[in-house]
Amino acid sequence: MIKTDLKQMLSSLTIVYIEDDDNIRENFCEFFERFHANIFCTSNAEDGLELYKTKKPDIMVVDINLPNMSGIELVSQLRQEDKLTRFIITTAYTNPEFTLQAIELDITRYIVKPITSNTLLPALEKSLQELQKTTDIYTDIHLAEGFVFNLKKEQLFCNGVAISLRKKELLLLKLLLQNKDAVVSYEMIERKLWDELHMTDNAIRGQVRNLRRKTHQNIIKNISGIGYKINCKE
Numbered sequence: 001m002i003k004t005d006l007k008q009m010l011s012s013l014t015i016v017y018i019e020d021d022d023n024i025r026e027n028f029c030e031f032f033e034r035f036h037a038n039i040f041c042t043s044n045a046e047d048g049l050e051l052y053k054t055k056k057p058d059i060m061v062v063d064i065n066l067p068n069m070s071g072i073e074l075v076s077q078l079r080q081e082d083k084l085t086r087f088i089i090t091t092a093y094t095n096p097e098f099t100l101q102a103i104e105l106d107i108t109r110y111i112v113k114p115i116t117s118n119t120l121l122p123a124l125e126k127s128l129q130e131l132q133k134t135t136d137i138y139t140d141i142h143l144a145e146g147f148v149f150n151l152k153k154e155q156l157f158c159n160g161v162a163i164s165l166r167k168k169e170l171l172l173l174k175l176l177l178q179n180k181d182a183v184v185s186y187e188m189i190e191r192k193l194w195d196e197l198h199m200t201d202n203a204i205r206g207q208v209r210n211l212r213r214k215t216h217q218n219i220i221k222n223i224s225g226i227g228y229k230i231n232c233k234e
Helices: 003-010 021-035 045-055 073-079 096-106 117-134 169-176 186-194 201-214
Strands: 013-020 038-042 057-064 088-090 107-110 140-142 147-150 155-158 161-163 218-222 227-230
Touching: 003 088, 003 218, 013 021, 013 045, 038 045, 038 201, 045 057, 045 073, 057 073, 073 088, 073 096, 088 096, 088 117, 096 107, 107 147, 169 186, 186 201, 186 227, 201 218
Parallel strands: 013 038, 013 057, 057 088, 088 107
Antiparallel strands: 140 147, 147 155, 155 161, 218 227
16 A cells, blocks of 8 residues: 555656566556556657656666667666666566666666565655755756746746746756856857857847746846846745
8 A cells, every 4th residue: 555645746756667568567557547647658768768858757667678778778878967867677587787787877776576566665765765865956946926947857837837838948948047146148048049040139039038928027137238147036
């Protein structure tokens, strides 16, 4: 039986599960769907990588023995830049070499099949504890006027409601947040949003205007003759 607090937390998580055994994968997905977890399942690492990019999961449960790319290879690739996502590795047998690799890749738990609630639930609890320990870099950025930006999911919210942003609007917001203690120049905005293409001042102002419409006029401050600065709460 799942603890009430764990059940509530599961309902707010995004989980990707990669397992090439159809029966095991289907049972796992059905288990999490009962608790309204946002679960995405696939049978191979390549599709798992695409799910990682599009769904930005909090936890990934990955089988080691996958076709083409192994689970360890996938996690190793993701760990090069992502230190936040928690990984639970599953395998049909123990292997000292894989165990050492798992430790080096900061994997939360290494589970030997068959997977049961007695082994899975403690691994999920430990994953949640580890996520909470990274609060300083994992939490939301609180902007002015009640707006919040989630760094990991790259999603803007207002009073818990997600705000849809276009690609360049999101790029602009991320650029401002990455430099929240400084003024972002017009030249930097042009370089980051349009690469090598030259854009007019009107085009830059247009993107700022669009972002203000979806947030609040006070979110972005214009620094005359220099650029823009984001207004974050202390």
